[in-house]
Amino acid sequence: GQNIDQPTEMTATEGAIVQINCTYQTSGFNGLFWYQQHAGEAPTFLSYNVLDGLEEKGRFSSFLSRSKGYSYLLLKELQMKDSASYLCAVTDSNYQLIWGAGTKLIIKP
Amino acid sequence: GAVVSQHPSWVICKSGTSVKIECRSLDFQATTMFWYRQFPKQSLMLMATSNEGSKATYEQGVEKDKFLINHASLTLSTLTVTSAHPEDSSFYICSARVDRDYNEQFFGPGTRLTVL
Numbered sequence: 001g002q003n004i005d006q007p008t009e010m011t012a013t014e015g016a017i018v019q020i021n022c023t024y025q026t027s028g029f030n031g032l033f034w035y036q037q038h039a040g041e042a043p044t045f046l047s048y049n050v051l052d053g054l055e056e057k058g059r060f061s062s063f064l065s066r067s068k069g070y071s072y073l074l075l076k077e078l079q080m081k082d083s084a085s086y087l088c089a090v091t092d093s094n095y096q097l098i099w100g101a102g103t104k105l106i107i108k109p
Numbered sequence: 110g111a112v113v114s115q116h117p118s119w120v121i122c123k124s125g126t127s128v129k130i131e132c133r134s135l136d137f138q139a140t141t142m143f144w145y146r147q148f149p150k151q152s153l154m155l156m157a158t159s160n161e162g163s164k165a166t167y168e169q170g171v172e173k174d175k176f177l178i179n180h181a182s183l184t185l186s187t188l189t190v191t192s193a194h195p196e197d198s199s200f201y202i203c204s205a206r207v208d209r210d211y212n213e214q215f216f217g218p219g220t221r222l223t224v225l
Contacts, residue, residue, distance in 0.1 A: 042216040
């Protein structure tokens, strides 16, 4: 079956750095997305990786290793507004988007 | 660009009534639209995938006769919850996709449905 694993919850301190991991086992791979979702709101796009390596966008970076079925989202200089759920999603060989359960990130002052 | 709207943003209805939710891509044509449901503190659950001009593909366990999906144009899809019951109360989110090869989904703001 297809599976995406990410931690259920993480806690970090304002101003610090946090890395959210995502591992996947899917039938084929056509890209990996990270979305941010605040409580009661719809997801918003953060990043997209289809080739191995690191993609940097401001305070957020996303890394992909296709051979390991692994990605991480790195958030730097954490702010209170970064408290949200972070969803990892993989496009499989049928171009279906397979969603992880999300990681709830709690930022403490 | 790539804005998706949903209407209504919230709705309260009586048990047994039907509710229609609209999803529109405002500034692009969406060949495919998706409908999700999300219960509190749970992840997104894909309900169905709809392609313009064809029947929707429902996920396992989703009753197609209860959740009617119409994708009549490249910018509009509707979800009708028929004979709603309290257990249908949830956050319904639509998304739209332009390009299958890229597969980014642009999400609407969601509709919170409460069935009394």
